[in-house]
Amino acid sequence: MNEKSQAQTRIPGEPGIWAFVAGDLLVFSLFFILIAIGNQEQGDVFSSARSTLDLRFGLVNTLLLLTGSFFVAIGVERYRLNDGRDNRIWFRLAILSGVIFLINKLFEWNAKVSDGLTPMTNDFYMYFFVFTAIHAIHVFVGVVILSFLHKKSQAPFTREAQRGLESGAIFWHLVDLLWIMLFALFYLV
Amino acid sequence: MTWAWLLLVAVTMLAWWLAEGEQKMAGATTMAIFLTACVKIWVIGYQFMELKLAPAFLRYGFLLWLVAITCSLVFLITQ
Numbered sequence: 594m595n596e597k598s599q600a601q602t603r604i605p606g607e608p609g610i611w612a613f614v615a616g617d618l619l620v621f622s623l624f625f626i627l628i629a630i631g632n633q634e635q636g637d638v639f640s641s642a643r644s645t646l647d648l649r650f651g652l653v654n655t656l657l658l659l660t661g662s663f664f665v666a667i668g669v670e671r672y673r674l675n676d677g678r679d680n681r682i683w684f685r686l687a688i689l690s691g692v693i694f695l696i697n698k699l700f701e702w703n704a705k706v707s708d709g710l711t712p713m714t715n716d717f718y719m720y721f722f723v724f725t726a727i728h729a730i731h732v733f734v735g736v737v738i739l740s741f742l743h744k745k746s747q748a749p750f751t752r753e754a755q756r757g758l759e760s761g762a763i764f765w766h767l768v769d770l771l772w773i774m775l776f777a778l779f780y781l782v
Numbered sequence: 783m784t785w786a787w788l789l790l791v792a793v794t795m796l797a798w799w800l801a802e803g804e805q806k807m808a809g810a811t812t813m814a815i816f817l818t819a820c821v822k823i824w825v826i827g828y829q830f831m832e833l834k835l836a837p838a839f840l841r842y843g844f845l846l847w848l849v850a851i852t853c854s855l856v857f858l859i860t861q
Binding site for chain 2: 601604618622625630652655656659662663666670766767769773777781782
């Protein structure tokens with residue numbers, strides 16, 4: 594690595610956010626492994642339960658989070674440009690994607706419960722409700738954080754504000770990537 | 783940034799198409815589905831979380847976790 598690229602290397606956001614990311618990744622890794630072991634031990638139960646999920650809910654929610662992440666990344670990039678333009682629209686759009694995700698998730702849970710499919714039905718549905726609920730809490734917290742970022746993105750540029758904005762964005766992207774693995778495990782395999 | 787988003791959407795649609803296929807539980811399809819998830823997570827980490835700017839320990843630490851969890855899940859699901 595030459596001197597120039599060494600100078601450009603930095604930890605995005607606050608270092609503490611990466612400790613949180615590492616901890617959350619480890620906790621969710623345990624969830625992923627539990628689902629995979631359940632799938633291994635009760636293949637038929639998981640396979641038939643999975644076929645009762647509506648893939649369209651999962652697909653729409655995946656696209657919503659990916660697009661929300663894209664908006665947040667643009668918002669952070671534009672803030673760093675420090676060109677005096679109003680960047681709040683990107684955070685508003687990301688908040689909207691998170692809120693629609695949560696509404697969509699509520700509709701999905703409601704449809705399942707109406708069909709008599711609850712956490713008590715089998716291990717697949719227990720994991721499905723518990724882990725997607727834990728993830729939905731992350732989405733809710735992410736929306737709250739994005740509301741702060743929305744406000745912060747209008748503040749004059751400072752290194753400290755930049756790190757705060759990047760940290761909040763990193764949390765939102767974490768929420769996105771955790772969903773990608775849940776989507777694969779619950780809906781796709 | 784836009785290329786990353788377009789790639790993520792395209793890979794998501796590919797995974798959806800694979801999952802809708804008739805050979806849904808075939809080992810190769812399962813591997814392909816997890817490979818698409820792995821690619822998406824790497825793009826989010828590298829481009830959106832800006833690991834491309836981060837020191838090597840952070841970038842490769844994330845990559846190590848991603849490869850380890852993907853291989854573990856593929857192993858467990860296809861057994």
